[in-house]
Each structure stands twice: as C-alpha cells, then as structure tokens.
Amino acid sequence: MKARDCRYERARSLQEALDLLHRHGADARLIAGGQSLVPALNLRMAAPDMLIDIGALDELRGIRLADAGGAKRLRIGAMVTHAEIARSRDVALYAPLLSLAVKHVAHAAIRNRGTFGGSIAHADPSAEFPACALALGARMHIASRAETRVVAAEDFFRGLHETAILPGEILIAVDMASIEEGFRPGFAELARRSGDYALVGLALQGKPLRGRTLFEAVAPVFFSVGDRPIFARAAAQILMDASVADDTRIRLAQAALTDDLNPPSDPQASSATRLHLARVLLGRVVAEVLEMGAGESRDA
Amino acid sequence: MLEPITITLSINGLDTVIAVEPRTHLADVLRVQLGLTGTHIGCEHGVCGACTIFLDGATVRACLVLAVQADGCFVETVEGLTEAGDPALLALQEAFCERNALQCGFCTPGMLATAIELLREGRPLSRADIRERISGNYCRCTGYQAIVDAILHAAAKLAELEMA
Ligand SMILES: Cc1cc2nc3c(=O)[nH]c(=O)nc-3n(C[C@H](O)[C@H](O)[C@H](O)COP(=O)(O)OP(=O)(O)OC[C@H]3O[C@@H](n4cnc5c(N)ncnc54)[C@H](O)[C@@H]3O)c2cc1C
Ligand code: FES
Ligand code: FES
Numbered sequence: 001m002k003a004r005d006c007r008y009e010r011a012r013s014l015q016e017a018l019d020l021l022h023r024h025g026a027d028a029r030l031i032a033g034g035q036s037l038v039p040a041l042n043l044r045m046a047a048p049d050m051l052i053d054i055g056a057l058d059e060l061r062g063i064r065l066a067d068a069g070g071a072k073r074l075r076i077g078a079m080v081t082h083a084e085i086a087r088s089r090d091v092a093l094y095a096p097l098l099s100l101a102v103k104h105v106a107h108a109a110i111r112n113r114g115t116f117g118g119s120i121a122h123a124d125p126s127a128e129f130p131a132c133a134l135a136l137g138a139r140m141h142i143a144s145r146a147e148t149r150v151v152a153a154e155d156f157f158r159g160l161h162e163t164a165i166l167p168g169e170i171l172i173a174v175d176m177a178s179i180e181e182g183f184r185p186g187f188a189e190l191a192r193r194s195g196d197y198a199l200v201g202l203a204l205q206g207k208p209l210r211g212r213t214l215f216e217a218v219a220p221v222f223f224s225v226g227d228r229p230i231f232a233r234a235a236a237q238i239l240m241d242a243s244v245a246d247d248t249r250i251r252l253a254q255a256a257l258t259d260d261l262n263p264p265s266d267p268q269a270s271s272a273t274r275l276h277l278a279r280v281l282l283g284r285v286v287a288e289v290l291e292m293g294a295g296e297s298r299d300a
Numbered sequence: 301m302l303e304p305i306t307i308t309l310s311i312n313g314l315d316t317v318i319a320v321e322p323r324t325h326l327a328d329v330l331r332v333q334l335g336l337t338g339t340h341i342g343c344e345h346g347v348c349g350a351c352t353i354f355l356d357g358a359t360v361r362a363c364l365v366l367a368v369q370a371d372g373c374f375v376e377t378v379e380g381l382t383e384a385g386d387p388a389l390l391a392l393q394e395a396f397c398e399r400n401a402l403q404c405g406f407c408t409p410g411m412l413a414t415a416i417e418l419l420r421e422g423r424p425l426s427r428a429d430i431r432e433r434i435s436g437n438y439c440r441c442t443g444y445q446a447i448v449d450a451i452l453h454a455a456a457k458l459a460e461l462e463m464a
Contacts, residue, residue: 001344005302008322008368031369038325038364039345051322053369083358107436108417109352109359194435 003041010053014172017054018145021168024050030170031055032079035106035114036122055079060117060172063088072178078117078171082106085116094178097136097185097205101128104187107195120156121171123163123228126197128189130157131223134231135203138176144169157228182207182216186285189224190277192268198224199269200277206239208290213249215239220285222278225263232260235282250286254279307371311336312380320367327351327362330377338378338409342438349437352410353377359417378409381416387461388419391454401450403441410437415451425455 011017021028029048031037032055040046054060060079065072074094076085085091086102105111105119105128119129120140133140133153140151142165151164158164165171179185189201206218218239220232234256238244244252263274304319311334320329325344330336330353342348344363351362354376381389392415395401402408411434418425418433430451431444439447 002328003323003325005321006323007302008305008366010368010371031366034366034369035346035361035364038366041323042325042344042363051366055369106346107349108433109349109361109414109436110346110364112355112358113360113365194432 001043003038004044004047006041006048007050008053009050010056012056014057014059014143014170017052017057017170018143018168020052021170022145024052026167028052030121032118032121033081033113033115035110036118036124054170063090065090065094065178066175073175074178075173075175076116077173078115078121080116082111082114082116082119083108086111095136095176096179097132097187097203098129100185100187101132101203104128104189104191104195104198104201110195116174117171120174121163121165123157123161124197125160125227125229126201126224128187128198128201128203128223131201131203131221131229132187133174133176134229135205135219135221136176137219138174140164140171141173141175142166142169143172148172154231160227162228179205180207184208184289186289188281188285188288190281200224200263200274200281202278202281202285203229204285204289206289213239213246213286213290214242220282222261222281225261225274225278230261232257232282234259239286250283253286254282257282305368305371307368309367309370309372310374312376312383318367322366322368324367325363326353326355326365326367326370326375329367330362330375336377336379340406340409342406347438348407349410349414349434350407352413352437354381354413354417359413378412381412386416388416388454388458391457391461392416392419392450395450395454395457396447399446399450399453401442401446407437407439407441411439411447415454418451419455419458425452427452 027049031051031053061077064075082105092099138153140156142149156164186204189198191198201223204220207216218236221229223229235253238253238256257278263271265271304321306319309316327339327341330339339362340350342350346361346364352359353362356373414437427448430448
C-alpha cells in the first residue's frame with residue numbers, strides 16, 4: 001500500500017525541531033530512522049499531516065562517556081543507529097548488555113537506519129532496547145521548548161507504545177551508569193525467524209557470587225510478555241535470597257515468574273506458552289551469567 | 301496532491317535532481333519515476349528484503365526510506381553495481397549462476413545487496429553467518445540452500461583473488 005499525502009520538513013537544529021513541533025501540534029509526527037514509522041505510513045496505520053525529520057540533528061548524535069563525580073556514565077544520542085551501537089567499543093565496554101541485545105534487533109539493513117532513540121520512544125512491548133534500558137536503570141533526556149527533563153526508565157514506559165514523552169517533546173539522549181565491577185550481562189530471546197520481534201525475551205544484568213546460584217544484585221527484565229517491559233521482582237528476590245538452597249534457587253525463581261508475569265495470548269502464542277518460554281529463558285540466561293555448564297541448569 | 305519537493309540524489313554515480321512527493325518511498329522513485337526496475341517491491345513494510353539497496357554505502361530497505369529523507373545521499377542499485385563492475389557483485393553473479401541460486405529472480409537484487417555488504421566485511425564466513433545475514437530476505441523459490449552455497453562460493457573466490 002502507499003502512504004497518505006503529507007507535508008515534510010527537515011529540521012536543522014533541535015530548537016527548530018521543537019518550534020516546528022509546537023507550531024504543528026497534534027498534526028505532526030517526528031521521523032527518525034523511519035523503520036517503524038514508514039511501515040505504518042505505507043500501511044496507513046499512521047497518517048500524520050506533517051512529518052518533522054530529526055535525522056540531520058547533530059545534537060542527537062554520538063555515543064559519549066561522561067565522568068559524573070568519579071562515576072562513569074554512557075550517553076547515547078537519540079539518533080545513534082542500531083548499527084552504531086553494534087560497532088561501538090564504548091558500548092561493548094560500558095554497557096555490554098546492549099551489545100548482546102542489538103544482534104537480535106531486526107535485520108542488518110534495518111539496523112543501518114533504525115535509531116536507539118526511535119526504539120525507546122516507539123516503546124514496542126516486543127522490542128529489545130526498552131527492556132535493556134529498564135534492566136540498566138537508564139535515564140531518558142527529554143527536551144521541550146521550556147526545559148530538558150530527565151525521566152528514569154521505570155517511570156518512562158507507560159503501556160503499548162506509550163511513554164512519558166509529552167506532546168511537543170523530543171527524546172534527545174539516554175544515559176546509564178557504566179557496568180560495575182563483578183556485574184555480568186545476559187540476554188536471550190525466542191523468535192520464529194532471526195531478526196523478527198521476539199515471542200518472549202529476557203534482558204538481565206546481575207552480580208553473581210562465585211560458585212553459587214546466588215546473586216548479590218540482579219535485574220531480570222522480560223519483554224514481549226505484556227504491554228511494556230516487565231521487571232521480574234519475585235524471581236529476582238529469590239535469586240538474591242541466601243536462605244534458599246543453591247540447588248533449588250533457579251527452579252524456585254522460574255516458578256515465581258507466575259507472580260511476575262501475566263502474558264497475553266495472541267495468534268503467535270498462548271499466555272501459558274509465553275510463561276513457559278519465559279521460565280526456559282530465565283534458566284538459560286541465569287546459567288550463562290553464572291557460567292554453569294549446560295548440564296547444571298534445567299529448562300523449566 | 302501537495303506540492304512536490306525537489307531533491308538531489310547521486311544515483312549510481314549520476315547526479316539526479318528530481319521532484320518527489322513527501323509520502324513516496326525511494327523504491328517507488330527509483331522504479332516509477334526513474335525506470336530503475338532492478339529494485340523490487342514485495343511487501344512495502346520492511347519484511348521481505350526485495351527492495352534492499354545501498355544508501356551512502358550501507359544497505360537499507362528502499363521501501364522504508366522516504367525519498368525526501370534521502371536528499372543529498374548516494375544511492376547504489378543493482379544496475380549501478382553491475383555497471384561499476386563491483387568485484388563482490390561479479391563474484392556473486394557467477395556463483396549465483398553456478399549454484400542455481402535463483403529461479404524467478406524476484407529476491408535476487410535484494411539478496412545480492414545483502415550479500416555484498418557481508419562480503420565487504422572481508423571476514424571468514426560460516427553457513428550460519430550467511431543464514432543469519434540473509435534472514436531478512438525472503439526467497440520463495442530456492443529454499444535458501446543454494447543461495448548460502450553461492451555466497452560461500454563467492455567468498456572463497458574473493459579470498460583467492462585477494463591472495464593472488
Ligand atoms: C521488518 C522489521 C523488523 C524489526 N524488528 C525489530 C526487532 O526485532 N526489535 C526491535 O526493537 N525493533 C525492530 N524493528 C523496528 C526498528 O528497530 C526501528 O528502528 C525502531 O523501532 C524505531 O526507530 P526509528 O529510528 O526507525 O524510529 P521511527 O520509525 O522514525 O519512529 C518511531 C516512532 O518514534 C517516534 N520518535 C522517533 N524518534 C524520536 C525521538 N527522538 N523523540 C521522540 N519521539 C521519537 C516517532 O515519532 C515515531 O512515532 C523492526 C522493523 C522492521 C521494519
Ligand atoms: S518491499 Fe521493502 S522490504 Fe519488502
Ligand atoms: S528466486 Fe524466486 S523468490 Fe528467490
């Protein structure tokens with residue numbers, strides 16, 4: 001199908017983009033990499049009167065390491081592409097969870113254009129980066145004509161394609177604390193075809209205690225199991241509970257996912273299948289992060 | 301219809317000034333306005349890969365780039381890569397013939413673009429690497445096996461050329 005008629009303006013600065021958004025109000029839509037928006041335009045699931053292209057804004061580019069009072073933070077500009085994330089040494093060193101996740105985001109030609117900020121702002125419940133942002137406790141930097149505000153990932157994702165970004169605002173960057181000593185990332189997803197959106201996925205970062213199944217800290221975030229990425233608190237509690245026996249901890253954490261998740265059923269998979277697959281992924285990712293041999297973990 | 305916007309594209313080395321509607325994607329501009337029908341259109345929502353071309357040296361889905369977004373960019377299509385005698389393309393063309401890696405040919409331009417980008421990385425390739433990379437390109441004829449064979453074959457030929 002073909003997109004509906006619309007107007008188009010390429011902003012030359014962040015200020016100009018914000019002014020254009022202000023002027024055109026609800027009739028306008030931002031376009032970044034276009035890898036989610038253009039399919040929606042072509043299918044006429046979206047038909048804005050006006051497209052404001054933020055693709056040329058230098059203010060939204062670049063991956064930078066900032067030193068905030070001795071603590072390193074990695075700042076990723078909204079227009080950084082998935083391909084740039086995949087190539088970045090700084091991302092691999094300071095936010096390695098993203099390097100693991102990016103391999104699962106769409107296909108090479110889409111990764112060459114799709115942007116990190118677009119993925120966060122689009123907030124698809126099956127997308128990898130929103131789940132990583134939540135697991136890493138990332139902060140979203142959102143600009144309006146009046147100010148730039150910072151929103152924590154846990155307050156940012158509000159529902160299906162719904163975020164804390166208000167009309168007239170632009171997501172300009174995402175930043176996160178660099179990975180701390182002893183912490184390890186883990187990532188896995190199940191999809192019918194490599195590069196497709198996941199049936200179920202898990203992004204996790206944690207600090208395991210050597211030789212045990214116990215974590216000092218752990219953040220398991222599931223995606224494609226609800227209307228937004230979901231932090232599995234009950235499972236995390238068990239993985240951090242020293243009073244639980246080492247050889248039953250993973251199994252109990254898997255069982256606890258019943259409390260954390262209530263996945264929807266759709267033509268791709270039933271709720272029960274998704275819950276089962278979430279348990280399988282938790283077992284696999286935890287085993288990988290603990291560097292256990294294949295035999296030591298059991299699929300649920 | 302709204303006022304078209306005039307853009308400049310370098311298409312296969314030729315500077316082209318053309319008026320486009322903002323809603324029109326690059327694949328339609330290439331095919332309908334410029335007659336470059338080597339870029340195929342299957343799905344128009346990014347899933348099939350038939351429209352894969354090079355934009356500023358990297359592969360993109362031509363159906364997912366609005367032509368206005370590409371103003372000032374370098375476009376390379378299968379026609380241009382053929383004329384330029386791109387070494388990776390030559391190796392692939394021979395290998396695709398030799399290994400019967402196409403039947404109807406609908407997926408072929410997109411497969412070639414995807415494979416060229418992979419071969420240009422110049423690293424050793426396994427069948428799994430190739431399968432992973434072409435996972436975004438549908439072929440409804442060959443069953444993929446022959447395409448993987450051909451890309452492996454082309455990679456070996458290119459490596460030989462490099463050694464020589
Ligand atoms: C075949 C296919 C498979 C895909 N598979 C996956 C996958 O497995 N996982 C995955 O995560 N994604 C997948 N995607 C989507 C892809 O990752 C997109 O790149 C991403 O979702 C959106 O980024 P974009 O830059 O293309 O945004 P656009 O399409 O340009 O924009 C998307 C939305 O976000 C808004 N927006 C964009 N940038 C900003 C900003 N800075 N501030 C405020 N609002 C903004 C836009 O207005 C629009 O509503 C797939 C896409 C296709 C076509
Ligand atoms: S036509 Fe562009 S991906 Fe199918
Ligand atoms: S050769 Fe017919 S679709 Fe691939």
